[in-house]
Amino acid sequence: MTRFRATRQLLVVAAVLVVLGACSSPAPVAEPSAVPAPSATPTPLAIPAGDGVLRVGTLFPTSGTLSFLAAAQTAGVATAVKEINAAGGINGEPVLIVAADSGEAKTTKLETSFAALVTKQVDVVIGPSSSVLAQRSIPLAIDAKVPVISPAATFSTLTDVFDDGYFFRTIPAYEQQGFALAETLTAGETPLRIAYVYVYVADAQGSALHDTFVAALAVHDTELVADEVFASSTTNFDAIISNLKAAAPDIVVVGSTYDSDKATKAAIGKIVAAGYTGSKLWLTSLNTGDYSQSFKNGTLKGVRGVIEGAQPSKTFIAALKASDSKLTSYRYAMEAYDATMLAALAAIVAQDDAGEAIAGSLYDVSKGGVKCLSFVECLEVLTTTNDIDYDGVSGTVNFTPDGDIEPGYWGFYTYDGENKFVFTSGGAFG
Template structure:
């Protein structure tokens, strides 16, 4: 079955200022006892167990190394709730927001903040922005029966660990970019010889396997498959093997956990002659290298990052919530997460977390398409079977809480070793 059933091309020249070690999350594996549904289901007939007011908790990093991510996601949630409340709220009551700080991985802020959200009777949590923190939040969500929807957690491994139906994400998993890479590198008329150089940790391996599977759909194989460790300092053997294979393109699959080795590997690969479009980076190493290499070192190098680019209209909407906003990363995904939670509560006629978790899959796919909250409410007048498509893309949940298809952006490095958005595509 092809993974390229829907492709949308968007061309632009927007610069992206930061890239983050964003994260992933796994979703619910549906069992008889799981709140997730495998197919569209009718409105539950049980009596509502919520208190009548949908309380949305947000758990974004307002302190710590990744605090720069919080503002855009906060604005995305605020924009969604403003729209929802302007249309009558959820089940006749305005939605309430409870915001807390997730902190960073080296602290216990996440646990303390989640406990605070539970004490304030939130029904759904939007966040966190880190895969590491998402992993720690999931068991807390399961215990509290409160669904967590992350706009930014991307690690593929989360889906393999947790399957209780309370974790969802509106951002594609890290390994899904294998299909975006395959389309870009092997989807043209000219066959390319491709080398994959990666750190064999959980993420590098997951991307490797997906990339190999995606290339097979184009009858293409890797001509070199080289591994380096985060502790590697000598890349001579790896470079020799790559050069011997004579690839047209080298892809580097590594994360910020191996940032020192990644920089060294990139430098060696460029020095070996794989410059410009002959070198591709992946979402957790496509970053700002303006301070790492001499100007022009990465000029023309390509990169792939998950997440859509906001339209001018949506940027205006975000700025209505925060006029000082300059970065919009994950804002659209946070907006869509909030919309899906509200629509699930409406279809369930219940704002309780367990009810929302059980309907999130249903409202995301398979029904009558609607592109805004007001449009979905209009559809719900005659049918409970809706399919919300959001500002970040189709946002169709899988039974595991992932989204498929997902949006991926293609980037090119400029003369200052900074990446600039070129175009994007939806793969699914």
């Protein structure tokens, strides 16, 4: 067990025990045994458990409703592997890609595909794209001792899962945008009055962002002037609009998820009609979308939005197109690329391509050492020290003890006259 995972387990168990004091329904959790203090750098196994060939499994939705996300991530992995192999591979052996379809949540394709990947001796899995499927993959990863690195799963609940050190993500968690919003909205010299209107759903995404946003605003000595909740079934927003008018905010932020699409559109329409137009209205990552067919032209012109992830450079887009000339969307490609690079570097530092060794080394290669910005540059650093800090095309990708990345990169968007969002700027927050 590595240093960061032992620490994480102790912290999570402590949190669970606190909750148990107030709620008797969950089963008690056994306290983990003590672990010895580790060295500053990972200690390689005396006899590597891997077979000397790094096999990268991909688990992207090549079928189902999210299939539009697969091509970019597939190209991201392929681009990374091409660069790694051009530099000599891992221990002189080329890295291999083993692809499988994650399917969608309503099927058991994920479980079937994961089992197939394990049979083909993959050492790490990049994917899945869905947060629901990512959660289902965690027990499979633990059982197989194969780490899963998702480039796209953002749900807050994934941080709270006991994954035993086998789940990571190179995309920031959904609630982290609270830091980006708070810092951006309080950056001016004149304090703004900010209201938050959000939907509460069963998976608690809305409340997770709410709590982070409120805490982040407090750091900037700012409080919400209105804090309004609606349900995914809400059709009447009169009370919420009345409360907003009474509070007279300068900015209204709407936090809602894909599961509340109908209510979200209704809420946005009512809020705009109440006079919160242009930059007075901010949308969040799970409702910043194309509304060109939902509202008449100009309705959302100037409205702002925030979405996780950086924008790819022209150079990186060219590299992706060399892997897939038909590629037109690049979402999560950079995160998939970085996930692959981190796995390869973890195998090198651990001197072992086995999944368990990679899982134990991922945290250490992501932060705290000598910075390197490419695979070749990291190889140069590794000639003198094993203590590296890979910063990738998607940002700093520093893993936390929970397998999240922090800070996370968030892009800011502005709606045009056709109610489509256009990238404006971005940065790392959290």
